[in-house]
Amino acid sequence: QSDYGMYLDNEMSTKRNFIKNNVHRPNVTPDFIQSIKDKIRVV
Amino acid sequence: MDQKEKHEIFEKELFPHLDALNTFAYHLTYDEDYAKDLVQETYMKAYRFMDKYQKGTNAKAWLFKILKNAYINHYRRDSRRPTKVDFEDVVNYQDSDDDRGSSYFDLREEIFENMMGDEVTTAINSLPVDFRTVILLCDIEGFTYDEISKIVDIPTGTVRSRLFRARNMLKEKLKEYAESLGFEDKRGNKGNEKSDE
Incomplete structure (x- = not known):
């Protein structure tokens, strides 16, 4: 078991996919984008 | 500027x-x-x-x-969210730089075929916030351990051990969902990390 117990996290010098592909990513609407830009303009 | x-x-x-x-x-x-x-x-x-x-x-x-x-x-700590639980004490107790004491949780690939995005999101959102955060930063956004360490203000070793535990917790959650959907693990030695050898 100890032998059984970094590579996929790219933490090594010179297989997650399911989670990455299925996580919910809320839609960013053009209105939301514009609202942020409008607020920035008045800062 | x-x-x-x-x-x-x-x-x-x-x-x-x-x-x-x-x-x-x-x-x-x-x-x-x-x-x-x-x-x-x-x-x-x-x-x-x-x-x-x-x-x-x-x-x-x-x-x-x-x-x-x-x-x-x-x-x-917003008063609008009174049901939130503060997991910091739990996490501080559980965190260490050494994850060798934890066993790897095995999840059969067939489970993936029975899952939909909603279950993944529900499973991720059911994790304590500190574990959820490292999964999101590493597995979804691709930050390095060092970057996560700086974003979350914890040592790099703690990032690694927290990720290890968070992924195991997520696999357990997904396994529960798979079983609730009728998927049955027929190996007879569920969760046994030696089962794949």
């Missing part, structure tokens, strides 16, 4: 991370409206403190740190 330069940096280096920030905020808050408030606040703060940002450096990590701090300061 004049206004024109600030706007240029904002458009070219900060705004492209809007989708990623929104996804992160959503999984911290479970709520699309709260998430938008959080993202908006993040960009307002980033713009206000643009002088502290060095052009061409890691804009994404900088924004994520601002968002994480905003979440902690204004949302986590």
Whole structure:
């Protein structure tokens, strides 16, 4: 078991996919984008 | 830094991370409206403190740190969210730089075929916030251990051990969902990390 117990996290010098592909990513609407830009303009 | 330069940096280096920030905020808050408030606040703060940002450096990590701090300061203990549980004490007790004492949780690949995105989101959102955060930063956003360490303010070794535990917790959650959907693990030695050898 100890032998059984970094590579996929790219933490090594010179297989997650399911989670990455299925996580919910809320839609960013053009209105939301514009609202942020409008607020920035008045800062 | 004049206004024109600030706007240029904002458009070219900060705004492209809007989708990623929104996804992160959503999984911290479970709520699309709260998430938008959080993202908006993040960009307002980033713009206000643009002088502290060095052009061409890691804009994404900088924004994520601002968002994480905003979440902690204004949302986590917000009176509008009285049912939130503070997991910090639990996490501090469980965290260590050594994950060798933990066994790897085995999840059969067939389970993936029985799953939909909703179950994945529910499973991620059911994790304690500190474990959820490292999964989102590493597995969804691709930050390095060092970047996560700086965003979350924990040692790199703790990032590694917290990720290890978070992934095991997530696999257990997904396994429960798979079983509730009728998928049966027929190996007879569930969760046994030696089963695959």
